[in-house]
Structure formats: structure tokens, C-alpha cells
Amino acid sequence: xxxxxxxxxxxxxxxxxxxxxxSVKIVRQxxxxxxxxxxxxxxxxxxxxxxxxxxxxxxxxxxxxxEIVADFKPQPVITKxxxxxxxxxxVYFQITDAKLFTYGVDQPIxxxxxxxxxxxxxxxxELELDETLTSRDTVxxxxxxxxxxxxxPWGIKINRVELKNILPPKDIQEAMEKQMRAERxxxxxxxxxxxxxxxxxxxxxxEKQAQILKAEADKESKIMEAEARKAALIAVxxxxxxxxxxxxxxxxxxxxxxxxxxxxxxxLADGKSTKIIVPSEIQNVAGLFTxxxxxxxxxxxxxxxxASKVEKTxxxxxxxxx
Numbered sequence: 239x240x241x242x243x244x245x246x247x248x249x250x251x252x253x254x255x256x257x258x259x260x261s262v263k264i265v266r267q268x269x270x271x272x273x274x275x276x277x278x279x280x281x282x283x284x285x286x287x288x289x290x291x292x293x294x295x296x297x298x299x300x301x302x303x304x305e306i307v308a309d310f311k312p313q314p315v316i317t318k319x320x321x322x323x324x325x326x327x328x329v330y331f332q333i334t335d336a337k338l339f340t341y342g343v344d345q346p347i348x349x350x351x352x353x354x355x356x357x358x359x360x361x362x363x364e365l366e367l368d369e370t371l372t373s374r375d376t377v378x379x380x381x382x383x384x385x386x387x388x389x390x391p392w393g394i395k396i397n398r399v400e401l402k403n404i405l406p407p408k409d410i411q412e413a414m415e416k417q418m419r420a421e422r423x424x425x426x427x428x429x430x431x432x433x434x435x436x437x438x439x440x441x442x443x444x445e446k447q448a449q450i451l452k453a454e455a456d457k458e459s460k461i462m463e464a465e466a467r468k469a470a471l472i473a474v475x476x477x478x479x480x481x482x483x484x485x486x487x488x489x490x491x492x493x494x495x496x497x498x499x500x501x502x503x504x505x506l507a508d509g510k511s512t513k514i515i516v517p518s519e520i521q522n523v524a525g526l527f528t529x530x531x532x533x534x535x536x537x538x539x540x541x542x543x544x545a546s547k548v549e550k551t552x553x554x555x556x557x558x559x560x
Contacts, residue, residue, distance in 0.1 A: 338393025
């Protein structure tokens with residue numbers, strides 16, 4: 239075999255090897271490849287090993303089927319009350335159809351960004367500043383529905399749309415901060431006033447309870463004092479009554495009565511009286527002492543009557559207190 243044939247066979251072998259390498263296409267997980275044959279769509283290759291015709295079929299770059307996060311730059315948006323704000327959005331989307339994604343629109347990411355900006359302007363243009371700041375969830379939901387419907391022919395599924403930052407003008411921010419500061423101060427004053435009110439109520443209730451307890455204590459003290467005086471008078475009266483009864487039961491003789499008479503005269507002499515009236519019949523001392531004994535008995539009876547009156551008065555006071 240000549241050298242020329244060897245060279246030709248070598249070239250053919252290299253071409254065959256290159257053709258085999260070009261005909262084998264490996265698609266990774268969560269990816270898809272679009273195949274065109276002579277410039278026309280042929281098929282979409284899923285995950286795995288595939289064979290295509292070399293030099294006739296052309297495979298596109300792998301298209302990721304995973305969820306993609308696109309963070310777009312802030313866009314100037316004018317609200318219903320003519321306030322210009324800067325709002326940037328984050329869009330979470332996923333490619334569901336590689337064929338539609340390839341042939342549906344040119345530069346799909348750029349198309350989604352422009353569509354997001356126009357949709358955001360339309361939605362926020364119908365809201366005032368306060369509504370825009372407090373209605374993020376509403377704006378997110380509306381944008382997701384509109385974008386999902388618009389990108390469906392492109393083989394794209396919009397999963398979520400989030401307003402990342404809402405930046406009003408500086409003068410509006412300063413006014414909002416002043417308003418928030420004034421609101422916090424107002425709440426602080428209200429809380430302080432409520433605290434002082436509750437404190438005053440508690441102090442007044444405490445003073446009221448203290449006065450009630452003090453009045454009850456004075457009442458019980460007076461009742462106990464009255465009962466003690468009553469018991470003392472009763473005890474004295476009972477003692478004198480028992481003493482008189484014992485004396486009467488003992489049948490005292492004249493000498494005892496005479497001795498008691500002298501003791502009575504001694505007590506009268508030691509008193510504060512400046513005058514002492516002595517009966518003319520001083521010789522009959524026994525008669526004098528007998529009259530003194532009668533006077534003592536009368537005093538004992540008066541003491542008993544007084545104790546009885548005091549007891550009745552105290553019982554009436556007890557009923558009134560109850």
C-alpha cells in the first residue's frame with residue numbers, strides 16, 4: 239500500500255471519529271437542548287445521552303430549567319398623587335418550554351425586565367403614596383399575574399414578584415419621619431397619662447381602704463373599752479354585793495359595827511370635805527354606825543343600778559353598731 243492511501247485512510251478515520259463525537263450529545267440534569275436540522279426545529283433533547291446527525295443537525299446551548307432570580311435596577315415610578323419614587327423589583331421565574339423560550343422572544347431576560355417596569359408603572363400609577371407603601375402584597379400579586387400571562391407564550395413561568403425597595407424623595411422621607419416621630423410621642427404621652435391615672439386610682443383606693451380599716455379599728459376599740467368598763471362595774475358591784483351578803487349572813491355584833499364605824503369616820507376625815515356633820519347622839523356610837531351601814535347598803539344598791547344601766551346602754555350601742 240502506498241503512502242498516499244495511508245494518508246487518505248488516516249484522514250477518513252479522523253473524520254469518522256469527529257463525526258461520532260459530534261453525533262453524541264449528553265444533556266445534564268435540569269437542562270434541555272434544542273436541535274435544528276438544516277435550520278429547522280427538529281426536537282428537544284431531555285436529560286440523558288442522545289445521537290444526532292453530524293453536519294446536518296445543530297444543537298443549541300444547554301437551557302437551564304431551574305428557577306432563575308432576576309434582580310432588576312430601580313425604576314422611576316409616579317404615583318397617583320404625583321410623587322416620583324424609585325422602585326426595584328426581584329422576579330423569580332422558570333423556563334418550562336425550551337422551544338418556546340428559544341423561538342418565542344429575542345433576549346427573554348431583557349424582555350421580562352421591560353415588561354416588569356411597564357407593569358409596575360401601570361399598577362403604582364393607580365395608587366397614592368401611602369397605599370403604595372402599605373400595599374406591597376397587592377402590587378406583588380397583580381404583577382405576578384400580569385407577567386405570568388404575558389410570558390406564557392415565551393415558555394416562561396413567573397413564580398414570584400417582589401418589590402425590593404421603595405425609595406420616596408428626600409423631602410417626603412423627612413416628612414414621613416417627622417410624622418412617625420410625632421405619632422410615637424403622642425403614644426408615649428397617652429401611655430404616660432394612662433399610667434398616672436391608674437396610679438392615682440390605686441392611691442385613692444389605698445387611702446379609702448386605710449380609712450375604712452382605721453374606722454373599723456376605732457369602732458372595735460371603743461366597743462372593747464365599753465365592754466371592759468361594763469365588766470369592771472359589774473365585777474365591783476358583784477364584789478360589794480357579796481361582801482354585804484357575807485356581813486349580813488355573819489350577823490355582826492355591836493363591837494364589829496363600832497369598829498367599822500370608826501373606819502368609816504376615818505375615811506370621811508381623810509377625804510377632801512372641809513366639814514363633817516356628826517350626830518348629836520355621839521354617845522350612841524352603835525346607832526351611828528348602824529346608820530352608816532345602811533348608807534353603805536344604799537350606795538351598793540345605787541352602784542348595782544348604775545351597772546345595770548351601763549350594761550343596757552352598752553348592749554344598745556352594740557346593736558346599733560351591728
